Amino acid sequence: MAAARKNTTEDRTSERVVSRTYRAAIRIGEDFITLEETVTLPIDASDEEVTQAVDLGWRIYQAQRAAIEGQIASVRESAGAPQPITVRDPEAPASDKQRNYIAALQEDLSWSSEQLAAYAREQNVDLVTMTKGQASTFIDGLKKLAEERTSYNGQPARQEQPQRQADGAPVNDKQLYALERLAQQHGLDLDAEVQRRYGALPHDLTAAQASALLREWQQRPAPGRRPVSESAL
Numbered sequence: 309m310a311a312a313r314k315n316t317t318e319d320r321t322s323e324r325v326v327s328r329t330y331r332a333a334i335r336i337g338e339d340f341i342t343l344e345e346t347v348t349l350p351i352d353a354s355d356e357e358v359t360q361a362v363d364l365g366w367r368i369y370q371a372q373r374a375a376i377e378g379q380i381a382s383v384r385e386s387a388g389a390p391q392p393i394t395v396r397d398p399e400a401p402a403s404d405k406q407r408n409y410i411a412a413l414q415e416d417l418s419w420s421s422e423q424l425a426a427y428a429r430e431q432n433v434d435l436v437t438m439t440k441g442q443a444s445t446f447i448d449g450l451k452k453l454a455e456e457r458t459s460y461n462g463q464p465a466r467q468e469q470p471q472r473q474a475d476g477a478p479v480n481d482k483q484l485y486a487l488e489r490l491a492q493q494h495g496l497d498l499d500a501e502v503q504r505r506y507g508a509l510p511h512d513l514t515a516a517q518a519s520a521l522l523r524e525w526q527q528r529p530a531p532g533r534r535p536v537s538e539s540a541l
């Protein structure tokens with residue numbers, strides 16, 4: 309009996325396996341969440357076995373997330389609502405820290421100086437003379453825009469419904485808002501552009517069509533700016 313057990317152990321030890329780890333970092337607001345999933349299977353595993361292993365990992369993640377969200381809700385209930393953030397000396401000139409934060413958000417949005425200045429004018433903010441209070445409100449607006457851009461441009465760690473967009477899901481409010489902003493920045497007539505491209509109104513677009521248009525307009529240089537290759541001549 310002892311010899312038989314030894315052979316079984318040797319067979320398992322010598323079994324050839326393959327491990328694969330998939331890791332994705334997701335930005336949510338100012339926080340980053342890292343998801344990681346490792347699957348280890350025999351080298352001759354079938355497609356069905358791979359699918360079962362991945363699905364099991366997904367079910368484990370969902371159970372863990374539900375448990376953690378329940379604990380977070382309980383902690384928040386016991387702690388009460390957080391106190392609103394107050395700005396000291398709101399009428400004082402904007403601090404270097406605030407200006408550096410605005411510059412970082414501008415980089416996240418891939419905005420030129422002209423685009424940032426145009427947005428500031430829309431918000432009735434003078435970037436040169438703004439106060440701490442104005443800078444704080446301005447930063448909140450930029451953060452919201454950056455989060456919205458991440459939500460429709462970011463690649464999800466796992467697509468729960470990968471066929472929805474391909475099947476023609478309708479455009480959503482965030483996409484319409486982003487299209488309107490980009491059209492204003494580039495001096496375009498949104499209705500006319502959508503009609504010319506797709507023979508429809510903006511609200512009649514699919515999510516896939518809106519995403520394609522957003523990607524194209526985000527890559528355009530700001531009005532009045534020439535491509536690097538031309539300006540270098």
